[in-house]
Amino acid sequence: xxxxxxxxxxxxxxxxxxxxxxxxxxxxxxxxxxxxxxxxxxxxxxxxxxxxxxxxxxxxxxxxxxxxxxxxxxxxxxxxxxxxxxxxxxxxxxxxxxxxxxxxxxxxxxxxxxxxxxxxxxxxxxxxxxxxxxxxxxxxxxxxxxxxxxxxxxxxxxxxxxxxxxxxxxxxxxxxxxxxxxxxxxxxxxxxxxxxxxxxxxxxxxxxxxxxxxxxxxxxx
Amino acid sequence: xxxxxxxxxxxxxxxxxxxxxxxxxxxxxxxxxxxxxxxxxxxxxxxxxxxxxxxxxxxxxxxxxxxxxxxxxxxxxxxxxxxxxxxxxxxxxxxxxxxxxxxxxxxxxxxxxxxxxxxxxxxxxxxxxxxxxxxxxxxxxxxxxxxxxxxxxxxxxxxxxxxxxxxxxxxxxxxxxxxxxxxxxxxxxxxxxxxxxxxxxxxxxxxxxxxxxxxxxxxxxxxxxxxxxxxxxxxxx
Numbered sequence: 001x002x003x004x005x006x007x008x009x010x011x012x013x014x015x016x017x018x019x020x021x022x023x024x025x026x027x028x029x030x031x032x033x034x035x036x037x038x039x040x041x042x043x044x045x046x047x048x049x050x051x052x053x054x055x056x057x058x059x060x061x062x063x064x065x066x067x068x069x070x071x072x073x074x075x076x077x078x079x080x081x082x083x084x085x086x087x088x089x090x091x092x093x094x095x096x097x098x099x100x101x102x103x104x105x106x107x108x109x110x111x112x113x114x115x116x117x118x119x120x121x122x123x124x125x126x127x128x129x130x131x132x133x134x135x136x137x138x139x140x141x142x143x144x145x146x147x148x149x150x151x152x153x154x155x156x157x158x159x160x161x162x163x164x165x166x167x168x169x170x171x172x173x174x175x176x177x178x179x180x181x182x183x184x185x186x187x188x189x190x191x192x193x194x195x196x197x198x199x200x201x202x203x204x205x206x207x208x209x210x211x212x213x214x215x216x217x218x219x220x221x
Numbered sequence: 222x223x224x225x226x227x228x229x230x231x232x233x234x235x236x237x238x239x240x241x242x243x244x245x246x247x248x249x250x251x252x253x254x255x256x257x258x259x260x261x262x263x264x265x266x267x268x269x270x271x272x273x274x275x276x277x278x279x280x281x282x283x284x285x286x287x288x289x290x291x292x293x294x295x296x297x298x299x300x301x302x303x304x305x306x307x308x309x310x311x312x313x314x315x316x317x318x319x320x321x322x323x324x325x326x327x328x329x330x331x332x333x334x335x336x337x338x339x340x341x342x343x344x345x346x347x348x349x350x351x352x353x354x355x356x357x358x359x360x361x362x363x364x365x366x367x368x369x370x371x372x373x374x375x376x377x378x379x380x381x382x383x384x385x386x387x388x389x390x391x392x393x394x395x396x397x398x399x400x401x402x403x404x405x406x407x408x409x410x411x412x413x414x415x416x417x418x419x420x421x422x423x424x425x426x427x428x429x430x431x432x433x434x435x436x437x438x439x440x441x442x443x444x445x446x447x448x449x450x451x452x453x454x455x456x457x458x
Binding site: 010011013116117118119121122139142146147149150153157189192193195196197198199200201202 | 274275276296299300303304306308311312314315316317320323324325327328333336337354356358372373376
């Protein structure tokens with residue numbers, strides 16, 4: 001199974017300003033870019049923000065190749081969206097929408113490239129901690145992020161494998177031959193991941209670090 | 222000490238009135254250090270192994286690990302029983318080995334620095350430190366299987382369950398796995414189709430058609446299994 005096609009850049013060790021920046025600041029950056037993608041109405045402004053984000057990414061030392069790879073993986077989807085929007089709403093709107101999506105992808109890549117995953121999980125768990133009084137489990141929030149980060153390359157790899165299989169059988173033009181196997185593999189993968197996490201005791205009820213005494217047991221699932 | 226008392230596992234299958242039996246009437250005390258489980262595909266081997274970690278719960282009877290029942294204390298059981306799957310890629314959740322071992326430790330080690338130090342020590346113990354920051358997709362099958370073993374053993378379980386761990390490995394990596402498992406202090410319960418691996422075991426269970434049909438030494442178990450397979454061909458023209 002191919003699994004290298006990760007939309008967001010993996011963590012790249014380093015000591016850049018972005019590596020040293022506090023996690024909350026990087027969260028704000030990503031959230032700000034997400035909000036800006038709704039607020040910016042001029043494609044030129046989107047282009048400027050995109051250029052700034054690319055500059056930030058390169059400043060982190062993650063390199064041009066990782067940046068291009070993240071963008072390249074989005075290319076087929078963005079091409080489709082861009083053409084559709086150009087047909088429906090014209091060139092400037094299509095350019096703005098595509099650039100805004102790219103801004104979000106690069107901002108998220110800045111976060112993942114400059115933050116070790118464990119720090120990211122600790123940050124997410126920390127952000128979710130106030131919701132504990134409402135019954136939420138912060139560790140489960142963190143685990144959800146971990147599983148999401150892991151699942152994206154798997155699904156991308158599965159799609160590449162299925163596409164090759166369809167080509168080998170002369171079925172590359174049949175959408176069912178592409179979509180159904182990816183769907184079935186993804187569901188099977190979700191079940192396997194659930195089993196694997198359960199087997200390691202991750203994500204069990206009340207599985208917070210604070211009450212992580214091995215002796216502390218709760219009723220079974 | 223693992224105890225299975227009159228355990229049966231039945232599941233509801235769509236379109237069938239009666240539940241399907243996956244395991245029937247299993248009564249075992251597992252005390253040996255190395256226990257093998259062999260049998261044909263679909264015989265119930267994986268279900269038997271999954272019972273030990275609470276991944277599958279008994280429909281009837283009980284499973285207890287060091288006194289803790291899987292129905293009542295599944296968290297405690299899972300903290301004691303590590304489980305290694307056939308395909309390490311379905312088990313490894315994080316992008317790199319270091320991150321995956323650290324994920325295992327989140328339940329038991331509170332500080333990030335403590336997790337990092339412990340993960341480094343575990344990876345070093347398995348000779349995987351130089352691969353710690355590589356993508357799991359860049360590792361060989363054997364390295365991935367060793368990594369999944371390391372991630373499970375990082376939390377010091379007392380029992381290690383391996384479900385056909387050598388199926389996807391070449392000869393060299395199979396030997397690496399065999400050597401590593403042989404040196405572990407944990408009680409090991411392993412299912413496999415590799416009859417050579419079974420010979421390393423102290424006790425071997427042969428599972429056939431939802432029941433344990435043989436329980437004894439490895440050589441006799443392999444002989445019984447071969448006879449069982451040969452008998453299944455007698456009706457084939």
